[in-house]
Amino acid sequence: MKIVAVTACPSGVAHTFMAKKALEDSAKELGHSIKVETQGAMGIENELTIKEINEADVAILAIDAHIAKMNRFYNIPKIEVSTKKVLKNCKKVIEKAESKVKK
């Protein structure tokens, strides 16, 4: 499964990046490919292109507030969770994303 993800937390210095790492590690462990964009204190980093989003099976938005360029995900199966949820049980989040694809 190809996953694209965005992480964002209120201050954009800690949870944004911890969630990114958690998603990358769990996706790898579960045999998925993933690219994670961060929207943190340094702005958008590792930005997802429209092409990457269109080619993905599912988007995971691990965000605690509104994010920029949300409209990019209009046309793709997606789940929205908090960064907290990702840190607490990342595999479960990815499994939830899997179920979106299977439907």
Add this chain to the structure above:
Amino acid sequence: MELSLTELINNKLINRNFDGTTKKEVLEEIVRMVNKDKRLDSKDLYYKKILEREEEFTTGVGYGIAIPHAKTRAVIKPTIVILKLSDPIDWEALDDKPVDLVIGLAVPEKESNNTHLKIISKLSMKLMEEDFRQSLKNAQSDNEVLDLMEDIFYKN
């Protein structure tokens, strides 16, 4: 851009044996250390913002680690504080485990230096790695802690 790690952390911002027994004591100690190193405009505002952030939801991210932090105009320059607790304390962590390593972060509201923010973000990601956490927890000197931080600083 040339800059040194000491702009973010130094041995005055490390305590490898803090004997606080409550979350409140730990947070107060962080504020005290950051303030003592002349990195705050307003001690009260930084403390208030840290508490607000804790109330939003716990910064106990699991694995015995908490990362209380605040991004506010009360902060003069980006700062990392490292406290190793002599006894683990409750932090209402995501995995319900007690916390024995606290990484305090102070970030100015309008931080223009991305290099500093980059290091803080890299540190956050490194904390997800078991090896790194253990090395930090087992460090036998402040210099050992600084060496670990330096690895993050210089390696990609």
